[in-house]
Amino acid sequence: TQLLEQSPQFLSIQEGENLTVYCNSSSVFSSLQWYRQEPGEGPVLLVTVVTGGEVKKLKRLTFQFGDARKDSSLHITAAQPGDTGLYLCAGARGTGKLIFGQGTTLQVKP
Amino acid sequence: DTGVSQDPRHKITKRGQNVTFRCDPISEHNRLYWYRQTLGQGPEFLTYFQNEAQLEKSRLLSDRFSAERPKGSFSTLEIQRTEQGDSAMYLCASTLRGTSGRAEGEQFFGPGTRLTVL
Numbered sequence: 485t486q487l488l489e490q491s492p493q494f495l496s497i498q499e500g501e502n503l504t505v506y507c508n509s510s511s512v513f514s515s516l517q518w519y520r521q522e523p524g525e526g527p528v529l530l531v532t533v534v535t536g537g538e539v540k541k542l543k544r545l546t547f548q549f550g551d552a553r554k555d556s557s558l559h560i561t562a563a564q565p566g567d568t569g570l571y572l573c574a575g576a577r578g579t580g581k582l583i584f585g586q587g588t589t590l591q592v593k594p
Numbered sequence: 595d596t597g598v599s600q601d602p603r604h605k606i607t608k609r610g611q612n613v614t615f616r617c618d619p620i621s622e623h624n625r626l627y628w629y630r631q632t633l634g635q636g637p638e639f640l641t642y643f644q645n646e647a648q649l650e651k652s653r654l655l656s657d658r659f660s661a662e663r664p665k666g667s668f669s670t671l672e673i674q675r676t677e678q679g680d681s682a683m684y685l686c687a688s689t690l691r692g693t694s695g696r697a698e699g700e701q702f703f704g705p706g707t708r709l710t711v712l
Binding site: 515519526528532579581 | 634639649701
């Protein structure tokens with residue numbers, strides 16, 4: 485059972501377009517992480533959000549944590565082929581273990 | 595590079611064989627986690643250690659699975675009598691619990707061990 489629902493699961497866009505990935509849950513998390521994963525590799529941490537309503541920016545990526553700390557979004561501006569990959573959101577529970585969404589596969593075509 | 599390392603990166607085995615994977619966390623990280631990831635899915639929690647103590651195990655961790663972290667540094671995950679359903683990527687992650695300024699859940703992952711059971 486997935487406690488974190490990510491949408492969309494697949495996204496194929498042209499270089500230069502904007503996109504948003506959503507991560508939703510009915511549960512509250514102490515923090516939420518976004519990772520990016522390449523085929524055959526482990527997830528690489530992009531950002532951690534902790535406070536409800538928090539917004540963090542990482543170059544062309546904008547991350548937001550919902551006010552109730554149950555949902556999050558990742559917005560990419562002017563996507564580039566190098567952004568291609570699997571994006572994972574993960575919520576942290578009390579023991580620190582992560583509950584992952586099923587991931588969003590992003591393909592950016594040149 | 596002092597990131598999380600895992601060995602081997604790939605393992606192909608026949609059904610019924612035992613396999614063991616190793617994870618070396620980031621130096622001084624006191625928490626170590628194991629996750630399993632199947633194709634098209636996000637990673638699923640298996641177990642975690644704080645120092646040498648195994649504090650939580652998922653229902654996914656059947657009796658055929660055992661994990662150790664004997665000296666609170668590296669960890670091993672053993673699967674006995676492997677089944678085809680065990681085929682997956684096994685990921686290890688570590689974090690330093692208790693450091694001020696570090697958010698709960700901020701874990702750093704290794705490259706994973708891809709297991710294929712024939």
